Amino acid sequence: MSTAAKPNLIGLNPVKLTALLESMGEKPYRARQIMRWVHRRGVLDFSAMTDIGKTFRERLARETVIAPPQLASRHDADDGCVKWIIGTASGSAVEMVYIPEGGRGTLCVSSQAGCILDCSFCATGKQGFDSNLTSAEIVGQVWHARRELGSFEGGDGPPVTNVVFMGMGEPLLNFDNVMDAVDLMLSDYAYGLSKRRVTISTAGVLPGLERMRGRTDVSLAVSLHAPNDELRSELVPLNKKYPIAELLEATGKYMKDLGESREPLIEYTLIRGVNDHRQHARELSVLLQDFSCKVNLIPFNEFSEVSYRRPSASSIGNFRKILQDAGLIVTVRTTRADGVAAACGQLTGAVRDQTRRRERFLRRGESDASNGGLIHSEKSDTRSAAGPRGTAR
Ligand code: SF4
Secondary structure, three states: OOOOOOOEHHHOOHHHHHHHHHHOOOOOHHHHHHHHHHHHOOOOOHHHOOOOOHHHHHHHHHHOEOOOOEEEEEEEOOOOOEEEEEEOOOOOEEEEEEEEEOOEEEEEOOOEEEOOOOOOOOOOHHHOEEEEOOHHHHHHHHHHHHHHHOOOOOOOOOOOOEEEEOOOOOHHHHHHHHHHHHHHHHOOOOOOOOHHHEEEEEOOOHHHHHHHOOOOOOEEEEEOOOOOHHHHHHHOHHHHOOOHHHHHHHHHHHHHHHOOOOOOEEEEEEOOOOOOOHHHHHHHHHHOOOOOOEEEEEEOOOOOOOOOOOOOHHHHHHHHHHHHHOOOEEEEOOOOOHHHOOOOOOOOOEOOOOOOHHHHHHHHHHHHHHOOOOOOHHHHHHHOOOOOOOOOO
């Protein structure tokens, strides 16, 4: 068997790992043993898996691999957050971020190298798109984080208690690999995370939302960012295909299927002069009046390539108050890891852009600059005399 053809056990979900081992003549409990070694203890070397017979260990070493993605670099922020850069098999680099808070540790993972959806405020979207991450490259981010933090079984490092798919990429456009990775995150023999603490965040890929029903019961976050279709289509072009009413309906169906009192998170990135007016807040209140959810406001985190700007603290406060007065549950996301360019919407990695979008984007920026303008300023001018805009998922 060639090296390239060898199955990579780290990315196989419990069902697939069990099936592979059964095809090798082994009982299902072998899968549980291997998952414990790899995902709970961080062990990659078959020879260290002492509860597995030597002969079978040698066979596993010959016929399979356990290969997490390559960890390229680590960047520690002053506030305790850590950003890691992970190399992908396709030659790109993606980013993941650890955010500690009290006893909780949230890992924000990437699902794609780049993103095809090109939301106007997103640094990832400006990179173009290279490829879907494999399940090994997705769950491998959790593996690396635990190893780096010293929180595998027996370690006393800070834990990874939550995983959010809010890094690079649209997870529902890489459905199968994301779901396989999620299975491992939830498995008691692997990472054992609560279904409430693993969150898929989507820009609104309706076929993916439909497929989630009956396949998984993890938490859901929806990137809304605007209270009406006209503005949302400008910020999230996917909205032209799947408008707000259909998105909320599909979200409601997924949540209803869970059969518990669980609510989706509605994410709304606040961009100065673009979607942060009082009128937008009132419109959003009406839109969500009868929709059970929590709203998370994300003040835009600026990055150099767009002219969007973060709203003032008072404007964020006003927006929040209007929603709260309308009876909505609202939180405002605190900016973390800004010092290492890892705040929401700032993740870029190094994408081998197959779409040439980045090239076009930069060319447009140069042309705008030669006209004395800023990238994207032409659109913001039509919306607000306050000028540019900018942000994140
Ligand atoms: S916000 Fe999400 S869906 Fe939109 S371009 Fe960025 S990564 Fe893709």
